[in-house]
Amino acid sequence: VTLRSLNEAILRSAALIVPATERAEWFAEWRAELCYVNRDATAFCLGSFRDALWLRSNNPTPTNRALRLQSPVRCALSLAVMAALSMLLAFGLRPRVKSSPMPEEDLALAWIWVFVLSLLILSTVTPLKLGEYPANRYAPSVVIRLRRWLFLFLKVGLLVSIACFGCFALAQVAEPLAPATMFLGLHLGFRWALTDQRKRCPVCLRLLTNPISIGGASQAFLGWYGTELICTHGHGLLYVPGTSTSWCCTQRWQYLDPTWSSLRP
């Protein structure tokens, strides 16, 4: 294997990360640049992974994975399907004769303990605040605003079901791994639920889009520094501060007047 074919293989594997629509052009560009690299060509090729990852995470085309979960219904349905599959797996693998030496009450207590522990650790490693959503005269009714909380509880409920049934299934084949996996599953699940919730419009519950950076870190004292996102249906704007300041330490939502609904795609 020559060094050149090894370098091309590295570029080809990095290209797999790039969104399919841009892959051919991206690969051709990197391969052309490789012809002019005389020293450390392998290090140059390894650098392509960073570029590919950047393109994948900042891809505005509809193939972006996050956009597939943009609709709240699709997000809830995906979680429900995963919960149903893990339940089927758990009951499918359940032994006919009980073999666990642990009494069922102790087992339930152990699982509740894992649940509480993952919540406690979550509150120490990540902020639980969802942000400020002050009502102004364009804010919708209380019932519509309450749907945001119902959606969060639904997501958490489905994630707990996925973790519980998934670990119940795992316990049938590798019992010692089940508590640690359940802890990790719940922890990551809760974190994702909070992050996902923060990125949604409080009115239509769709994921917000078009992030725009505003200001610079040096202007955080007198000006705004952070990212602004908008709901594609014109319900409002979300301002996420880049750094915590005394006057703005959490993300803030602003309801927009109905004329903005002309943004609707």
Ligand SMILES: [Zn+2]
């Ligand atoms: Zn909206």
